Amino acid sequence: AQMSRLVRHGLNGEYESGKQIHEALKPGMDLIFQEGNPAGIKAIFELLGIAGAGVRLPLVEASPALKSRIAAFIEPFAIAI
Incomplete structure (x- = not known):
């Protein structure tokens, strides 16, 4: 939702508002x-219930520590979803 707002501000020439969101x-x-x-990004999708966090080899999923930091970051934003 916030990324959508960011794009809308940019398209409308509202650069200061867009910069704050950025x-x-x-x-x-x-x-x-x-x-x-x-x-x-797959970790975020998993946290939001959009998709699983699995990736194909040779890639690996985000570590539990990173998933935890991502979860803490998106928590305030997820309320707006």
């Missing part, structure tokens, strides 16, 4: 790529 989401974006793509 800054709030940036730590989460950093977490997503901490252990490589697509492990982080």
Whole structure:
């Protein structure tokens, strides 16, 4: 929901509002790529009930520690979903 708002602000030329959302989401974006793509985004999908976190070899799922940090980050945002 927040990413959607970010895009809408950008399309409407509301750059300051968009920048505030971007800054709030940036730590989460950093977490997503901490252990490589697509492990982080798959962890988010799992936490949101969208899809499983499994990936095909030679890739591996995000570690439990990273999943925990991602869960803590998205908790305030998940309320808006």
